[in-house]
Amino acid sequence: MRAVAEYIGRSDLQPGDCLPPERELMAELSVGRSTLREVIRHWQALGVVESRRGSGTYLLRRISPETMHLPLAVDRGRSGLLQMLEVRRGLEVEASALAAMRARAADLERIESKLLIMEAVHREKGCAGPEDLAFHLSVYDASGNPVFNQLLSQMRESVQTLFGMSRVRVDFAARSFPFHRKLFEGIAAKDPDAARANTLSILAIVEEDIKDMIR
Numbered sequence: 001m002r003a004v005a006e007y008i009g010r011s012d013l014q015p016g017d018c019l020p021p022e023r024e025l026m027a028e029l030s031v032g033r034s035t036l037r038e039v040i041r042h043w044q045a046l047g048v049v050e051s052r053r054g055s056g057t058y059l060l061r062r063i064s065p066e067t068m069h070l071p072l073a074v075d076r077g078r079s080g081l082l083q084m085l086e087v088r089r090g091l092e093v094e095a096s097a098l099a100a101m102r103a104r105a106a107d108l109e110r111i112e113s114k115l116l117i118m119e120a121v122h123r124e125k126g127c128a129g130p131e132d133l134a135f136h137l138s139v140y141d142a143s144g145n146p147v148f149n150q151l152l153s154q155m156r157e158s159v160q161t162l163f164g165m166s167r168v169r170v171d172f173a174a175r176s177f178p179f180h181r182k183l184f185e186g187i188a189a190k191d192p193d194a195a196r197a198n199t200l201s202i203l204a205i206v207e208e209d210i211k212d213m214i215r
Contacts, residue, residue, distance in 0.1 A: 097192035099142035107142035176205040
């Protein structure tokens with residue numbers, strides 16, 4: 001399983017890309033057909049890949065060879081989504097608090113840069129999904145613990161898969177944007193309590209909007 005994950009990482013395969021043919025993978029990895037098929041079946045069950053008859057096997061979610069990024073097995077549907085949000089909340093809050101305690105000058109510059117970009121896009125379009133993600137990733141990095149970035153990135157992907165991004169409103173979580181600047185200010189002030197409080201404010205709005213759309 002790890003060998004396949006490492007191969008995908010080396011090949012820079014992205015979600016939506018088709019995996020090489022079975023015979024090519026067997027030769028490249030020096031594994032048997034039964035071993036390879038067992039890995040593919042396991043990943044299919046987890047929603048990592050999808051086999052399309054007559055077309056091939058496609059990667060649905062990123063796999064990191066460094067961390068054996070194997071997506072979480074979560075029940076599909078409303079209950080699984082809400083469980084994921086509940087766990088993510090605890091991790092996000094702690095990552096923000098640690099960022100407030102550990103962020104270096106370079107981290108603060110990076111976070112502020114991502115914040116300014118996010119705010120500019122939000123003013124122009126009313127939403128800033130990718131820019132919002134970049135901002136939060138910079139906060140996770142500033143925590144000094146790479147596991148936060150790995151786990152929370154994985155959870156965001158799982159939430160997107162469970163929720164179905166085609167259902168997202170244009171103004172999704174727009175009310176949370178003012179709290180992003182307050183979060184940055186809390187981190188810059190080395191105030192973990194402020195960082196926690198503003199992260200909770202952001203997530204409360206995100207979760208409220210998601211719940212409104214899955215009723």
